[in-house]
């Protein structure tokens with residue numbers, strides 16, 4: 160059975176970071192993976208102007224999609240920093256879900272430092288039930304075999320409660336390819352993010368290719384390493400001895416949309 164995975168991130172790098180390693184392995188196994196950036200990322204720079212930046216970031220997503228072999232990487236033309244959980248945006252999300260007809264949809268949690276992440280989380284949760292209601296957005300029909308499981312991408316926030324994963328995916332075999340994907344978002348990882356994090360000494364022009372890769376590994380993928388240690392039990396439960404020794408992993412959790420969580424049913428989509 161081949162599955163379709165639809166991942167909603169607020170910005171044109173969120174899906175790469177939270178789902179890149181899993182996407183690479185699912186794609187290799189013949190599944191389909193589509194990323195959606197709900198904003199165009201046009202606020203994420205300290206020098207470039209919005210329109211020029213949005214075009215550059217769109218091109219970066221398409222390079223990442225090519226590197227990974229993604230089914231599609233769609234970037235919605237909503238302004239970065241100003242996303243709201245509006246009815247219009249909800250309809251946009253419902254239509255995308257129906258057109259792709261996914262088995263699994265994942266997005267951010269509602270607790271997050273960034274307003275766009277929170278709005279994306281709200282929009283996807285608002286769409287989750289209504290995507291199956293034919294009289295909502297009747298211009299885009301609900302597919303006959305429509306059956307979607309919704310879940311969250313992992314984060315490091317501790318309040319009001321920490322992330323509780325239902326499935327973990329070891330990404331050690333594809334970690335270099337995940338770095339290849341993240342490296343495509345150069346306007347972010349080598350320009351904007353060092354600036355906004357007040358790392359004013361950072362100058363990507365002075366770095367070798369290997370130093371750039373190390374910057375991504377230690378500066379960003381430490382999260383996958385930290386989470387592998389944080390949720391070691393779930394890796395051992397799923398992978399046995401290999402789970403004990405894994406270095407990097409990505410984790411996902413079911414959205415609590417029903418009284419009971421079908422964890423076994425959720426995990427079956429991720430069997431690689």
Ligand SMILES: [Zn+2]
Nearest residue numbers: 169170173273
């Ligand atoms: Zn983001």
